[in-house]
Amino acid sequence: METKLEQKQEELLEQQLEQLEEALEKEDREKIDELYEHMHPIDLAEAMEEWEEEELERFCGLADDEKLAELLTEADEELQVELAKYLSNSRLLLIFSHMQKDDIVDMLGNLRINRRKQLVDLMRAGDRRVITELLGYDEDSAGGIMTTAYIALDGRLTSADALRKIKEIGPKTELIETIYVLNSQKQLVGTADLRDILIAQDTDTLRSLADENVICVEPETDQEEVSLLVSKYDLNAIPVVNKRKVLLGIVTVDDIIDVILEEHTEDILQMAGVSKEETIDSTIPQSVRRRLPWLCVNLITAFLSSFAIKSFESVIAQVVALSATMTIVTGMGGNAGNQTLSIMIRGIALGEVELKKSWRLVLKEALIGLVDGIFMGVATGFIVFCIYENLYLGIIIFIAMIANQMIAGFCGALIPLIFKALKQDPALASSIFLTAATDILGFFIFLSLASVFLPFLR
């Protein structure tokens, strides 16, 4: 529900954006600065996605490095690439000096390899080392999303000294509430809460204030795993350490939210056989290109069920009622299977499914299919018996319904587990594979039963 407050906030933003475009037209740098002061960079970045090339070029000429740094941080891939066109390498390096290392790495990852190399080569040695290291991690791993802008202090410092250092480093970090406490070997030994440092005696050591139960991850840890830990333990950031427990970086909660949103988008799209790159803003050719491959897979499975039916053509020719009733069995199977599928995919995403114990889930889903199948089978069998006035047709559809509901539960649980065991995304086109199973087997079981009972059906 959109409240009045939100509507007002949106209207204000629209006015600001209009005025900004006017000021840009007039090259009124002062007005731009003033308007920018009252806006959030993300709002401007989103608006800029719709701007013309010349507006973007003019903006790059008029805005200072700090503004461009904020905007590049918030910009999506396309806008980053577009803006980079109007910025020289030396200008970009100046802008980078106002950006966090992890954001620079994200941006570099979107540029063409030549430009990326040029920029990295032009960096100061210290920055180059950090950036190269960060570029080395898989972008979906903890290393790929971590930032190096945190406060880590030696545990032997007193709280007074620590506070002095925090005041000094604080403005450059992403997080100030949690201070990472290191031992003399630079290993992470605990975290100290800024609250505790603020109220501590001046002579207390940081080590004495630190909480030693630190949940950490390694740079190779998958981002989904990282997000589960952060949400489970309500962390505002999670430290990334190497095998010797040396602190390499932290992943902050705002990046974790992005991970969660991204992973969920992947799940819901991939389940239906849509590429995770597609959004509602994709053009028609993009969408077609991304969906056709899975539709082709689907076409193959559709022909397989067609062949299953075709092999019983002589039976159907004798009892045409079969063609109208067989689709009830498969339709119900497809939807029941999708119920199981959605429960499983969500459970896996929330880290609630252990592969070792997962045979129980498969069994449970098959049993649910049995129970649902009995209910649905009785109802369907009775209705079909009434319509076609044939008891055997009713019995056949009753049995086929139970069998196919069990298949739906079994396959709905098994398909995502197989993908997980193969280290693939459990949602990958699972809906297409599932309906293939419930269609092919559903038709086959129902029509096989019909051919056995054929004399009683005619």
Next chain:
Amino acid sequence: METKLEQKQEELLEQQLEQLEEALEKEDREKIDELYEHMHPIDLAEAMEEWEEEELERFCGLADDEKLAELLTEADEELQVELAKYLSNSRLLLIFSHMQKDDIVDMLGNLRINRRKQLVDLMRAGDRRVITELLGYDEDSAGGIMTTAYIALDGRLTSADALRKIKEIGPKTELIETIYVLNSQKQLVGTADLRDILIAQDTDTLRSLADENVICVEPETDQEEVSLLVSKYDLNAIPVVNKRKVLLGIVTVDDIIDVILEEHTEDILQMAGVSKEETIDSTIPQSVRRRLPWLCVNLITAFLSSFAIKSFESVIAQVVALSATMTIVTGMGGNAGNQTLSIMIRGIALGEVELKKSWRLVLKEALIGLVDGIFMGVATGFIVFCIYENLYLGIIIFIAMIANQMIAGFCGALIPLIFKALKQDPALASSIFLTAATDILGFFIFLSLASVFLPFLR
């Protein structure tokens, strides 16, 4: 991917839990305290879900109020109710004094109304007022998830005075990084970053340090809307204000993550027609009870498509090949429609779909269906022509495929939009309604065409 570090962390936890259960058996309070010191409450709370009643009772007797406060905060609904059984009202009030107000409200919401009333009546007047107010908000609104444990200070304070107050209040708040700045009428006028306060001149006023661009929400704002704002603006908390801009509370990012996870679960489950209450831990009777209603709806739609086929029985009797080929048209339609559905539902959840402009999306999806339909139709038509050696059958399936792919795109986009316009969850059983449309219309179009071209098909 689970790294070695995580495995080690898990093994350690298992050991701790075993030792804790032993200590509990021996009623060794000291050992329990020591073990607890090295654990995270959420880990213990999760383990306690599996404990026997007598273990829980013994734990309630041995643990101090602070521990129980932490555990009740982390416990799920069931465990909260279970633990409350072994705690007297007066003990619970002592425990509440160690809990945040929003967590108390959550817990009260899970107790039976009598107990809830007793507890509220026993509270001190000040607490009772806050709790009653919080209990009054819808649990899915900003008011229902906000906390009152924040720092709000008068803007006329100097930074030195502010820092003194922060040291005093800080330990009791959920958030310390952001200080909410009020004017003399207690209205929210800005937020100040603790970093800036730390490095400010002692005589700077808080108002001069504050950022006045504050994104806020009202208590009635839907939690999904709140989560979109927090993730868009990378906030660590969002203030909740009333119409006069008086600060009522804040929603912190850890609660936002819970909202996002909850909303995702709802979307993916409801799309397939599963109650949002179901988890992979639900028992078989629970699951059956929650899924059967939608399966019944599905049974009705399955019979509707069956009737569509039945009305063409005489045509099918003459050309049995139709019964094996018609399911290709509907199967492809169902899956293409689910592709569209998943894009739409995700777009709506991410706040990217505006109802006013959404006719464009419906049109776009229908056009994608047209293009995909032409590709799939040509392939299918050609294969069917080769198998059945009948050109007209190939042409009919080509046309029906295009029509049904367009219907799939059209309905896949329209169904969630209709639910949204009706202020229902856009995902609600959308998959069941969609396959109803693609099945019924798909069969009807294909078989109608066949009856028109019947002379050429025999």
